[in-house]
Amino acid sequence: MAERLNVNPTRMELKRLKTRLNMAKRGHKLLKDKSDEMIRRFMEFANQNKAQREQVEKELKSALTTFVVAKAVSDDAVIQEAVAMPSKKVEIELDSQNVMSVLVPLISVKESQEGDKYPYSFSAVTAELDESVEVMGGLLKSLVKLAEVEKTCNMLAIEIEKNRRRVNALEYVMIPQLEETIRFITMKLDENERSTVVRLVKVKAMIAEEVL
Numbered sequence: 001m002a003e004r005l006n007v008n009p010t011r012m013e014l015k016r017l018k019t020r021l022n023m024a025k026r027g028h029k030l031l032k033d034k035s036d037e038m039i040r041r042f043m044e045f046a047n048q049n050k051a052q053r054e055q056v057e058k059e060l061k062s063a064l065t066t067f068v069v070a071k072a073v074s075d076d077a078v079i080q081e082a083v084a085m086p087s088k089k090v091e092i093e094l095d096s097q098n099v100m101s102v103l104v105p106l107i108s109v110k111e112s113q114e115g116d117k118y119p120y121s122f123s124a125v126t127a128e129l130d131e132s133v134e135v136m137g138g139l140l141k142s143l144v145k146l147a148e149v150e151k152t153c154n155m156l157a158i159e160i161e162k163n164r165r166r167v168n169a170l171e172y173v174m175i176p177q178l179e180e181t182i183r184f185i186t187m188k189l190d191e192n193e194r195s196t197v198v199r200l201v202k203v204k205a206m207i208a209e210e211v212l
Helices: 010-072 076-083 129-211
Strands: 087-100 103-113
Touching: 010 076, 010 129, 087 129, 103 129
Parallel strands: none
Antiparallel strands: 087 103
16 A cells, blocks of 8 residues: 555645645656657667667678788788878768657768878788778768767666656656545545434534423
């Protein structure tokens, strides 16, 4: 049985508690609907995150495989010299988007070519290094997108947990307390009303006896 609130059993208090109960029930429904929608959106981002991660891991594995092959057939000094100079300038722009009242990150990548695509002599390295550099260069946007989606999933998961606690607090604590208190006050008022009626009947009977 839920605990009863410590209030005076009056009609005014009963009216106030009934208003609070109606508001609590409406709030519970809204929060429950919000929670369901947030879980649906979270699953969308989770599926997107899974697909994005699989794609990044596939591309990264391909790049590392070709890099290992290139390193096996070339001197370390040649490899280090070939990849020491960046060929691109990258700018990251941070923004946010509203997902179910949660501001999640929105990251965009802008790349600008600075000089040659391959900043080294083709005669000094193998084709495997070219392929590895090509794949690695294209990985940046995929990695940034993966980070964006993963952070969104984490933020939504935290908000879902907070919302779940609010729903449970209303469903298992506040609403039962209000209902129990309303029942108690209603019983108390009914009891007082019956006592008043009994007293009136007795007074009426006494007055009737005196008249007779």
